[in-house]
Amino acid sequence: MMNIGIRLHDTTGSTLEEHLRSAHEQGFRCAHIALSKTIPGFSMKNAPALMTDALAGEIRSLLEKYEMECAVLGCYLNLATPDEAELANTMECYKAHLRFARAIGATVVGTETGAPNTGYKTCPECFTEESLHLLIDRLRPVVDYAAETGAIIAIEPVCRHIVSTPKRARKVLDAIDSPNLQIILDTVNLLNMGNHTRMEELVEQSFQLFGDRIRILHMKDYQLAEGAADVRSVACGTGLMDYTKLIAFAQAHPGIPMTLENTVPANAVAAREHLLRIANA
Numbered sequence: 001m002m003n004i005g006i007r008l009h010d011t012t013g014s015t016l017e018e019h020l021r022s023a024h025e026q027g028f029r030c031a032h033i034a035l036s037k038t039i040p041g042f043s044m045k046n047a048p049a050l051m052t053d054a055l056a057g058e059i060r061s062l063l064e065k066y067e068m069e070c071a072v073l074g075c076y077l078n079l080a081t082p083d084e085a086e087l088a089n090t091m092e093c094y095k096a097h098l099r100f101a102r103a104i105g106a107t108v109v110g111t112e113t114g115a116p117n118t119g120y121k122t123c124p125e126c127f128t129e130e131s132l133h134l135l136i137d138r139l140r141p142v143v144d145y146a147a148e149t150g151a152i153i154a155i156e157p158v159c160r161h162i163v164s165t166p167k168r169a170r171k172v173l174d175a176i177d178s179p180n181l182q183i184i185l186d187t188v189n190l191l192n193m194g195n196h197t198r199m200e201e202l203v204e205q206s207f208q209l210f211g212d213r214i215r216i217l218h219m220k221d222y223q224l225a226e227g228a229a230d231v232r233s234v235a236c237g238t239g240l241m242d243y244t245k246l247i248a249f250a251q252a253h254p255g256i257p258m259t260l261e262n263t264v265p266a267n268a269v270a271a272r273e274h275l276l277r278i279a280n281a
Contacts, residue, residue, distance in 0.1 A: 002250055002279055004219075004272050005030030005071050005259040009037035012265045017062050024066040026269050032110070032218075032259040033059075034074040044077065045089065048096040056103035063104065070106040071216055071257030072154070072184065073097055078114035079138040080131060080162055086118065087138070094142045098151040107257060108154035108215050109146070110184050113139075113163040113172075122160040135162045136175045146180040154215050156184040159192050160230070166190070166202060170209040183210050186218035186261070187246065191231050193224065196240075203245050214253075217246060219275060220261040235263040237274030247279050 006028045013019035016038045023031055035042045035051075042050055063070060075097040077090045097109045115121055116131045125131055139155070146153045155172065157163045163172060169183060190202050206214070221239030222231040236243070250256055263271050 002247075002276065003029050003069075003071075003255050003257050004275060005032065005069070005257055006263065006268055006272075007032040007034070007259060007261055009034055010261070010263050010265075010268065013038075015040065016059065020062050020066040020068055022265065024068060026265075027272065028068070028260075028268075030069040030071040030257045030259065031063075032072040032074060032261075033070050033106070034076075044075075044093060047075075047093045051096045051100045053103065056100055059104045069257065070101075070104055071259055072108055072110040073101045073104070073106040074110050076110070076112050078118075078120045079111075079142070080114040080116045080135050081118055081120075082116065083118050091142070094153070095145050098142075098146050098149050098153065101151045102149055106151075108152045108182060108184070110154050110156060110216065112156045112158050113161045115161060126160070126162050127164055131162045132168060132171060136172055139172065139181075140176050143176050143178050143181045147178060152180050152182050152215065154182040154184045156186055156189065156218070158186070158189040159195070164190075166205045166209045169206075173210055173213060181213075182215040183213045184216040184218055185214045186220070188220050188222045188231065188233055188241065189218070191222060192229055193231060194229075196222065196224070196231055200242065200245065207245070207249060211249070214249075215256070217250060217256060217258040218261050219243075219246070219258050219271075220263075233262045235267045236260060236271035238267070238271075243275060243278050247275065251279060 008019040011019045011022040157169045221234045221241040223239045225232040
């Protein structure tokens, strides 16, 4: 049986418990939790002080109550920022999330790989070797801390960010040789209007380069966006994505969390059922 989950902030609710209840009622088994998007008043800037043992105990109890697994605890901050004060706070936030992940039983702390500016904006410098080496230098102590705490940090390649391709992801894995560094594969995030026709090739390349390091699959679909640089991300089953190879990978790795993205409460169940139909076929 496939382990299909959802981003909690895409479900109905105004509190973490309401989001978990909604996900459970819609038949999901695991969740991607972004604390700032599911807990009223939670600020990522103040995360280290807010992520207490008491909060961890409360979240763990809620996960058990609604029979949900935390597949991803999100910490999507910019490790490549040139602002030293921002970087110092960001590093503490990552450490807090890694400690918290252990406390609530999260599979991974998930992150993307940023941009070398304070606005987290795509720029030509994102794609240089210099930026890749900067990211590696910044990520290394985070991975070391993950190893100390027994947690896992998982990076998500995105065509607009520093780790923009499967090959660049492999370079990071080779440079930081640690089982505490893994991959979230979101195929749609690798696509843009210039390369979407190579979607199947990018999936295969990802499996070949780091298939053994993929701990989470993010599942969504895409539509073409005329006049835009990027494809448009949409719910599974409402676009052009061919899931055959991704589903086969999931079936070959029983229990791997597959968390839906870009759904709304009205289409989340249909998105999950779309994936199940492909798996059953």
